[in-house]
Every structure is written in C-alpha cells, then in structure tokens.
Amino acid sequence: MTTFSFFGGKGGVGKTTVSSAFGLNCARAGLETLVVSTDPAHSTSDVFDQQFGDEPTPVSGYDNLHAMEIDPEEVVDEHLSDLRRQLGQQLSPAMVNEVSMQLEMAHQTPGAYEAALFDRFVEVMRTAEEYDRVVFDTSPTGGTLRLLALPEYLQQWIERLLHKREKSIEYYERAAIGEQQARKMMEGDPIIARLQERKETFEFAGETLRDDARFTFVLNPDDLSIRETRRALADIQEADLSVAGLVVNRLTPEPDPDEQGRGATYLRDRVETEQERLAEIRETLDPPVVAEIETRVREVKGSLLEDVAEEIELDP
Amino acid sequence: MTTFSFFGGKGGVGKTTVSSAFGLNCARAGLETLVVSTDPAHSTSDVFDQQFGDEPTPVSGYDNLHAMEIDPEEVVDEHLSDLRRQLGQQLSPAMVNEVSMQLEMAHQTPGAYEAALFDRFVEVMRTAEEYDRVVFDTSPTGGTLRLLALPEYLQQWIERLLHKREKSIEYYERAAIGEQQARKMMEGDPIIARLQERKETFEFAGETLRDDARFTFVLNPDDLSIRETRRALADIQEADLSVAGLVVNRLTPEPDPDEQGRGATYLRDRVETEQERLAEIRETLDPPVVAEIETRVREVKGSLLEDVAEEIELDP
Numbered sequence: 001m002t003t004f005s006f007f008g009g010k011g012g013v014g015k016t017t018v019s020s021a022f023g024l025n026c027a028r029a030g031l032e033t034l035v036v037s038t039d040p041a042h043s044t045s046d047v048f049d050q051q052f053g054d055e056p057t058p059v060s061g062y063d064n065l066h067a068m069e070i071d072p073e074e075v076v077d078e079h080l081s082d083l084r085r086q087l088g089q090q091l092s093p094a095m096v097n098e099v100s101m102q103l104e105m106a107h108q109t110p111g112a113y114e115a116a117l118f119d120r121f122v123e124v125m126r127t128a129e130e131y132d133r134v135v136f137d138t139s140p141t142g143g144t145l146r147l148l149a150l151p152e153y154l155q156q157w158i159e160r161l162l163h164k165r166e167k168s169i170e171y172y173e174r175a176a177i178g179e180q181q182a183r184k185m186m187e188g189d190p191i192i193a194r195l196q197e198r199k200e201t202f203e204f205a206g207e208t209l210r211d212d213a214r215f216t217f218v219l220n221p222d223d224l225s226i227r228e229t230r231r232a233l234a235d236i237q238e239a240d241l242s243v244a245g246l247v248v249n250r251l252t253p254e255p256d257p258d259e260q261g262r263g264a265t266y267l268r269d270r271v272e273t274e275q276e277r278l279a280e281i282r283e284t285l286d287p288p289v290v291a292e293i294e295t296r297v298r299e300v301k302g303s304l305l306e307d308v309a310e311e312i313e314l315d316p
Numbered sequence: 317m318t319t320f321s322f323f324g325g326k327g328g329v330g331k332t333t334v335s336s337a338f339g340l341n342c343a344r345a346g347l348e349t350l351v352v353s354t355d356p357a358h359s360t361s362d363v364f365d366q367q368f369g370d371e372p373t374p375v376s377g378y379d380n381l382h383a384m385e386i387d388p389e390e391v392v393d394e395h396l397s398d399l400r401r402q403l404g405q406q407l408s409p410a411m412v413n414e415v416s417m418q419l420e421m422a423h424q425t426p427g428a429y430e431a432a433l434f435d436r437f438v439e440v441m442r443t444a445e446e447y448d449r450v451v452f453d454t455s456p457t458g459g460t461l462r463l464l465a466l467p468e469y470l471q472q473w474i475e476r477l478l479h480k481r482e483k484s485i486e487y488y489e490r491a492a493i494g495e496q497q498a499r500k501m502m503e504g505d506p507i508i509a510r511l512q513e514r515k516e517t518f519e520f521a522g523e524t525l526r527d528d529a530r531f532t533f534v535l536n537p538d539d540l541s542i543r544e545t546r547r548a549l550a551d552i553q554e555a556d557l558s559v560a561g562l563v564v565n566r567l568t569p570e571p572d573p574d575e576q577g578r579g580a581t582y583l584r585d586r587v588e589t590e591q592e593r594l595a596e597i598r599e600t601l602d603p604p605v606v607a608e609i610e611t612r613v614r615e616v617k618g619s620l621l622e623d624v625a626e627e628i629e630l631d632p
Binding site for chain 2: 010011012013043046220222223224225228253254255256258259260261262263264266267269270273297298299
C-alpha cells in the first residue's frame with residue numbers, strides 16, 4: 001500500500017531539506033519512494049543537484065528514490081488546453097471561441113492555479129501504486145491547506161449540480177414524451193458524465209487524505225513560526241486530518257564552552273532564546289517533536305543532505 | 317497626495333519588521349502614516365506590542381502613526397453577508413435560500429479569500445486620503461502578486477459581461493416595443509449597476525497601483541530567498557509595476573577579530589557565505605539594495621524596532 005507523507009510549514013523553514021532527507025531515509029530503508037515538489041522555486045532540483053521535471057525520474061546516486069517537480073504555470077496551461085478540448089466536443093465552433101476567451105481570463109484569476117494544482121495532486125496520488133512512499137513537499141498553510149480541506153466541500157457542491165442537471169433533463173424528457181431522441185438524453189449527457197467524474201475525484205482525494213496520508217510540520221524556533229504552525233494545526237484538525245509530528249529546523253550551534261567575545265555572546269543568547277521557544281513548542285503544541293536539526297552555514301545539498309538525513313529519526 | 321508603499325517578499329524574511337520600521341521613519345519625518353497588515357498571524361500587533369483591528373488605530377508612543385490589521389477570515393465572512401444582502405434585494409426569497417447555500421460553498425473554494433482581500437485592499441486605498449503614506453505589509457509572491465496583476469484582466473472581463481447584459485436587455489426591449497415598463501429596464505438594471513461599480517473599482521485599483529504605489533522587496537542573504545525574489549520581480553514587471561528597492565534582512569553579525577573557537581568559525585563561515593549572496597544580489601537583481609539589516613537575537617519589537625528603523629535609509 002502507498003503511504004502519502006505531506007511536509008508542511010511556512011516558506012523558508014526548510015521543508016524541502018527535511019522532506020528530501022526523509023525521502024532519502026525511506027529509500028535507504030528499502031521502500032520505493034517518490035518525492036514530489038510543488039515549490040515554484042524548484043528547490044528539490046537544487047538539493048539533489050539534478051534537474052527534475054513533471055514526471056518521476058530516478059535520483060542519481062540512490063536506489064529506490066525518484067523525484068518530480070510540478071510546474072504550477074505548466075499545470076494551469078495544460079488545464080486550460082484540456083478544458084478547451086472538452087469544450088470543442090460539446091459546443092459549436094462559434095461558442096468555443098467565445099467561451100475560450102472567457103476561460104483564458106478566468107485562468108488569470110485567483111483560484112485557477114489552486115484548482116489546477118489540486119487536479120495534478122490527485123492525479124499523482126492516483127498513479128502512485130508502484131511506490132511505497134510518496135513524499136509531498138508542500139505548504140499546508142494558506143492555499144495548499146485550503147486545497148486539502150476542499151474535497152468535502154466540493155463533493156457537496158458537485159452533488160447539487162448533478163442533482164440540478166438531472167432534474168432539468170428529467171423535465172425536458174417529460175416535456176418530450178414519445179420522442180425517442182429526447183428520452184435518451186440522460187444516459188449520454190456529457191455534463192452529467194463530467195460531474196460524475198469530478199465527484200469521484202473528490203471522493204478519492206478525501207478518502208486518501210484521511211486514511212493513507214501522514215502530515216508532518218516543519219518549523220523554526222521563533223515566535224512567528226510557532227504562531228503560524230499553531231494556526232495551521234488548527235486548520236488541519238478542522239479538516240479532520242491528523243498531524244504525526246513536528247520537525248524543528250535551523251537550531252543555532254553552541255560556541256565552545258570556554259569561548260569569549262562578541263560572537264560567543266551572540267550565539268549563547270540565541271541558543272538560550274531558541275531553547276525557550278523549543279520548550280514552548282513542546283508544551284503548547286499537540287504533536288510530538290520528532291526531530292531537531294541544527295542550522296548549516298550553506299544550503300543543504302549533496303553530502304550535507306545525508307548528514308541531515310541522519311539527524312531525522314522519523315519512522316519511514 | 318497619498319503614496320502607497322508595498323513591502324513584499326516570501327514568508328519569514330522579516331517583512332513586518334521592515335515595513336513597521338519604515339512606517340515609523342515616515343511618521344518621524346512628519347508624514348501622516350498608516351501601516352496595514354494582511355498577515356493572518358498578526359505580527360504588527362506583536363511588533364508594536366499593541367492590539368490592532370480592522371480599523372486604523374493610533375500607535376501608542378508615536379505621533380502621526382496609525383496601524384490596522386485586516387483579518388482575512390472576517391473579510392470573507394463580511395463579503396458573504398454583503399452578497400447575501402444584495403441578493404435579497406434582487407431575488408425572490410426562495411431563490412435567495414438556494415443561491416445563498418451555493419455562495420456559502422463557493423466561499424470555501426480557493427480564490428474566495430483572495431477576492432475578498434482584494435476588495436478590502438481597494439477600500440483601504442480609496443479611503444486613505446487623510447494619510448500621506450500607506451504602508452502595506454504583504455506578500456507580492458504567489459497569491460498577493462496575482463491580485464495586483466488582476467485589475468487589468470478583470471476589467472476586460474467585466475466589460476464583456478457588461479456588454480452582454482446590455483445586449484440582452486436591448487433584445488428584450490426590442491421584443492417589447494410599445495410597453496413602457498420594459499423600455500425602462502436598462503436604466504434601473506441592478507446587474508448593470510453592479511458591473512459598472514466593479515469596473516470602476518478595477519480601474520481605480522489599476523491606476524493607483526501604477527501611478528501612486530512603490531514596491532520594496534525584503535529578502536535574506538540565501539539562495540532560496542534570492543531565487544524567489546527573482547521570480548517575484550519578473551512577475552511584478554510583467555504586471556507593469558516597478559520595484560524601488562531591495563532590503564536585505566537577517567545578516568549574521570561578525571565575531572570579534574581575535575575571537576577563536578567553534579562559534580567564531582561558524583560565524584565567519586556564515587558571514588562569508590552571506591557576503592557572496594549579497595554580491596550576487598547586487599550583480600544579478602535590477603533594483604538597488606537600499607538597506608542591509610543585521611539579524612537580532614530576539615524578535616524585533618519596542619526599542620529594537622527603533623534600532624532597526626535607524627538602519628533603514630529608505631526615502632520615506
């Protein structure tokens with residue numbers, strides 16, 4: 001069975017590092033693993049020093065490890081082309097042009113990006129049966145979190161739309177009693193087929209997220225990060241999803257015990273402040289702290305990633 | 317005349333600190349200043365150690381300085397109530413119930429939040445004539461940026477909707493030649509009035525953003541932050557908006573020159589890496605670096621904020 005591990009947390013806390021290191025650990029434990037990034041800045045390619053695209057690609061140097069990066073712009077463009085193609089089958093050419101213009105404008109509005117991304121997410125979940133673990137590097141704060149809570153709402157909505165469409169066809173059929181042509185409308189109705197398909201997608205996404213997904217939050221030992229994580233945890237719980245653990249990233253290293261000077265004082269003050277924050281995290285946030293990772297001087301990649309992976313004791 | 321200063325940058329780089337410090341400098345220069353935050357974590361209240369709400373409130377301890385925090389959840393709820401009230405005036409009670417249910421579900425979908433926030437943004441801009449400077453603490457990466465690029469697209473869309481509505485009323489009138497009642501429809505049509513109002517809102521927002529707004533990006537001296545800023549700058553330029561400058565925040569302090577030990581080595585390595593990133597920022601990003609701010613051990617608030625304000629030499 002495939003387990004889906006979502007790594008969340010606000011931008012800049014080190015989600016990509018942590019999720020890549022976790023993916024590495026899973027692969028080393030012998031599990032077929034896929035790391036999926038939706039970060040438009042494409043950090044996964046940086047971490048593994050290898051270019052990834054929209055399809056799963058083996059990560060060089062490691063067995064059982066694949067990675068892919070979903071390009072949000074591309075997803076929106078594809079979504080638009082798909083819709084156009086479907087319209088072409090259902091509408092007259094004159095109507096297609098008109099609707100197509102409206103669609104193009106609609107794709108520039110907020111929400112279009114999230115909707116397209118959601119579809120791509122579900123597609124990846126649906127076609128992942130060859131993997132034991134799929135690791136999503138994504139942000140369940142803000143936009144992405146609303147996405148995860150979406151299936152339930154959208155399901156209700158689709159059901160209403162479906163009901164209305166069926167009613168209106170029913171009226172049409174009744175009005176056309178005796179005409180064989182009209183009586184067959186419901187079966188072949190492309191709108192009902194499409195709505196039914198959407199409904200199944202949302203059901204699948206809701207079930208998978210509730211039953212086969214684990215959420216881990218990455219945060220830094222500072223007030224802002226703690227506050228945002230608290231909010232995100234509340235939202236995740238409201239969506240009936242549960243969080244397995246917290247990873248505290250970017251802890252400042254201590255100076256030597258006998259070290260004196262401006263630098264040592266700065267570092268000791270910082271370590272002290274961070275320890276207070278860490279205590280607050282343990283005391284006031286529900287999920288357990290499953291890993292503490294020290295900050296690095298340079299961006300985590302290559303052998304530094306293997307170092308970090310060893311600091312993560314997350315159950316793969 | 318009111319100038320609108322937008323501070324952008326990805327989460328966690330210190331936008332709230334920088335925009336609050338900038339607001340403080342504006343107020344001290346004798347300008348009536350309003351700081352507006354859309355951060356759901358409400359950092360502005362933390363920085364000034366004072367609770368702010370949805371209306372401008374004087375900041376204690378400072379002349380000419382006001383602050384407000386837009387609560388995104390509340391904005392969405394109000395938006396929903398407004399729509400319901402308007403519907404009540406235009407539809408039959410039975411229809412209101414049905415549409416109201418659909419609306420409630422629509423408000424859970426992605427985009428609803430952004431749409432509501434956009435309206436509130438514009439409202440603040442429209443009613444800000446008593447201030448010389450309005451400082452927006454917001455993120456022009458991702459969602460907010462798409463918002464700023466929106467007026468132009470939405471304007472085209474609304475114009476098409478308006479055109480369609482006028483056409484359909486025209487046909488209706490033609491079909492009802494002689495009936496006085498029908499001929500007067502266009503003038504009093506509530507949908508045309510509403511579309512016209514939206515059109516003016518988008519025109520105002522587009523003009524104000526182009527003519528009276530300045531954008532400043534806050535970033536940290538690391539790869540990820542540089543990459544995201546590069547992307548955001550490209551998007552902002554595509555939306556025909558210009559960026560006045562870059563603020564590099566969170567620079568690591570140097571140890572004493574003669575300091576030895578693990579701590580001093582760590583800090584020197586870090587400072588060296590950050591200086592490389594700073595050089596990259598100056599060489600590869602267009603807007604000038606207008607301020608460099610050293611990292612603080614604790615969260616910036618109170619007297620620490622005044623310290624930071626002195627490090628910002630941004631032209632108010």
